[in-house]
Amino acid sequence: GQNIDQPTEMTATEGAIVQINCTYQTSGFNGLFWYQQHAGEAPTFLSYNVLDGLEEKGRFSSFLSRSKGYSYLLLKELQMKDSASYLCAVRVSTGGGNKLTFGTGTQLKVEL
């Protein structure tokens, strides 16, 4: 099976930078995803890493270290609308295909 760990909650200030960490233990690793989920809504895709290093996309960046089983999501210039749950998800190769397993999510609260 897969173990995916991320902090339950974080609080940050508008305009600041926040880093959300995710550690995982899995076999058949084939990519790591970050999704954003606002309360009462569906998860939406934010970023993807399959090789080590940093992927930058506007205010959002995601980092992966496969040897350490570690990823983080970096949010810059925080805005109130960034208050949401951030889900780390690991894709693994199985006998029949690939499947995406999610962590329980980090609830981020952005304050004034």
Next chain:
Amino acid sequence: DAGVIQSPRHEVTEMGQEVTLRCKPISGHDYLFWYRQTMMRGLELLIYFNNNVPIDDSGMPEDRFSAKMPNASFSTLKIQPSEPRDSAVYFCASSLAWRDRGANVLTFGAGSRLTVL
């Protein structure tokens, strides 16, 4: 595209009743996933299909749960009989075929919120 369409959006039923949740994936997507989300357990994969064929149903909680995909544009998740512990938000998601190392993004439907009394 209208995205992934799920129905009903909300369902309240009594213990022991049959519940059927429906999903229409994005046209052209090869993969369809059913997830369940609760506060305690987060987002759990129940089952997924590739080209209408069930690939992995190891996440289906027990025999009370069943899922079908009779064609490329329709899938159902059925719970019979339902129990209070089945109360959750059930999400359907679809994606294009997985390409090796490719970022095949899951697109989620709005979810079906089920309450079993």
